[in-house]
Amino acid sequence: MKSLFFGGVHPDGHKDLSAGVPLAAMALPAQAAVLLRQHIGAPCQPLVAVGDTVCLGQKIGDGDGLCVPVHAPVSGVVTGIEDRPHPGGGTCPAILIKNDFLDTPCPTMKPYSHPEALSTAELVSIIREAGIVGMGGAAFPTDVKSKTGMSRTDTLILNACECEPYITADDVLLRARPADVLRGVEIVARILSPGRVVIALEDNKAQAAEVLKQQLKDFPGMELKVLPTRYPQGAEKQLIQAVTGRQVPSGGLPKDVGCTVFNAATAAAVYRAVYEGMPVIERIITVTGEGVKQPRNLMVRTGTSFLEVIAAVGGLTDDVWKVLSGGPMMGTAQGDLSVPVAKSTNAIVCLSSAQNGESAHPVCIRCGKCLEVCPMGLEPLYLYRYSGAGDVDALKRLHLMDCIECGCCAYACPGKLPLVEGFRAGKRTLKEGAK
Numbered sequence: 001m002k003s004l005f006f007g008g009v010h011p012d013g014h015k016d017l018s019a020g021v022p023l024a025a026m027a028l029p030a031q032a033a034v035l036l037r038q039h040i041g042a043p044c045q046p047l048v049a050v051g052d053t054v055c056l057g058q059k060i061g062d063g064d065g066l067c068v069p070v071h072a073p074v075s076g077v078v079t080g081i082e083d084r085p086h087p088g089g090g091t092c093p094a095i096l097i098k099n100d101f102l103d104t105p106c107p108t109m110k111p112y113s114h115p116e117a118l119s120t121a122e123l124v125s126i127i128r129e130a131g132i133v134g135m136g137g138a139a140f141p142t143d144v145k146s147k148t149g150m151s152r153t154d155t156l157i158l159n160a161c162e163c164e165p166y167i168t169a170d171d172v173l174l175r176a177r178p179a180d181v182l183r184g185v186e187i188v189a190r191i192l193s194p195g196r197v198v199i200a201l202e203d204n205k206a207q208a209a210e211v212l213k214q215q216l217k218d219f220p221g222m223e224l225k226v227l228p229t230r231y232p233q234g235a236e237k238q239l240i241q242a243v244t245g246r247q248v249p250s251g252g253l254p255k256d257v258g259c260t261v262f263n264a265a266t267a268a269a270v271y272r273a274v275y276e277g278m279p280v281i282e283r284i285i286t287v288t289g290e291g292v293k294q295p296r297n298l299m300v301r302t303g304t305s306f307l308e309v310i311a312a313v314g315g316l317t318d319d320v321w322k323v324l325s326g327g328p329m330m331g332t333a334q335g336d337l338s339v340p341v342a343k344s345t346n347a348i349v350c351l352s353s354a355q356n357g358e359s360a361h362p363v364c365i366r367c368g369k370c371l372e373v374c375p376m377g378l379e380p381l382y383l384y385r386y387s388g389a390g391d392v393d394a395l396k397r398l399h400l401m402d403c404i405e406c407g408c409c410a411y412a413c414p415g416k417l418p419l420v421e422g423f424r425a426g427k428r429t430l431k432e433g434a435k
């Protein structure tokens with residue numbers, strides 16, 4: 001079937017490793033390390049001190065500006081506030097909580113008695129206070145996205161594409177809790193008042209599509225759109241083009257073309273915040289890959305270490321090559337598996353040596369394949385060259401900042417150039433230049 005957006009690639013899905021295994025809840029961790037930066041924006045400041053007792057769901061960090069709070073994923077005692085590795089790279093201060101295994105709920109964590117009577121301002125405030133961020137990996141504060149989309153959205157799109165290979169967390173969520181996701185969409189639609197609401201997923205999720213088709217009978221006004229599978233269809237700009245035919249301009253945002261896109265897990269979190277009074281303290285994670293023994297999806301409390309999550313699926317194989325937070329196209333390699341799960345951690349993908357496509361001698365053979373597959377219409381080979389040279393003018397002229405780091409060019413490159421790493425370095429150069 002014809003692709004509905006420019007470029008893109010069709011990598012092997014590997015989704016069958018985990019998609020058929022029923023969702024299970026992971027045992028609670030003995031200690032949770034709650035990162036104070038789990039969103040795009042300013043980090044939280046701690047609201048608790050060492051020695052404090054905390055309840056499950058208690059707000060333990062918050063801040064001003066572009067910031068959403070973090071909450072205790074277990075009840076217990078605060079034993080430290082220390083730097084921990086961050087799944088996105090680098091380190092970040094974290095609040096360490098020794099679990100008392102009582103799950104004593106915070107008194108503020110209670111459902112709203114008449115959710116249907118809440119105003120849009122109250123709904124946005126609940127979303128913020130629940131600490132909801134884009135849970136497909138973007139981690140942008142959901143309250144801010146909701147506010148900026150008000151009166152500027154004619155089309156609300158639920159992004160259930162999950163186009164990254166290996167990851168099946170949204171697929172499992174949609175099959176297990178379709179009503180939670182659609183009620184979350186309903187709440188967002190109350191805030192944004194769009195004329196059209198589209199539930200978009202790819203045609204490699206036939207079971208989820210069938211479940212949604214049945215469930216949508218209870219949600220008149222929402223339409224299901226099953227798209228031909230192609231990576232990176234789940235990227236906002238590509239999904240908007242696939243669903244509406246509109247192109248977000250260079251440097252622009254979805255609202256510039258009347259669209260707002262929410263991820264499926266984010267919509268479910270909105271539902272839980274409004275209908276159950278539940279902040280983001282857990283999420284579904286796909287733990288998978290040929291480098292792990294028993295791939296599956298787990299419901300995991302935030303702050304649990306990757307090491308414990310991997311142990312819960314039988315541990316790593318002897319042949320493991322790389323552990324990623326996220327998928328193989330856009331994920332971040334992890335050097336320290338004590339790294340805690342964050343709100344936007346949708347997958348832990350453990351690749352084996354058979355997936356090692358790196359080359360000791362990368363070289364550009366000027367084949368032009370990277371130009372054909374770039375969904376943003378960029379020129380990756382030149383961006384890579386000028387990133388290496390630190391040529392700020394050329395990088396601006398070639399729109400490096402439009403690069404969504406999807407990895408299509410690197411995937412297609414026969415010369416095995418580490419293109420995306422080069423672009424990240426180039427973006428750092430541009431940002432430093434701007435300062």
Ligand code: SF4
Pocket residue numbers: 373374375376377378379380383402403404405406407408409410419420423
């Ligand atoms: S990583 Fe950037 S340059 Fe490469 S294909 Fe994706 S958007 Fe284009």
Ligand code: SF4
Pocket residue numbers: 363364365366367368369370371380381409412413414415416417
């Ligand atoms: S795909 Fe790789 S080898 Fe081909 S032109 Fe682009 S960078 Fe060079």
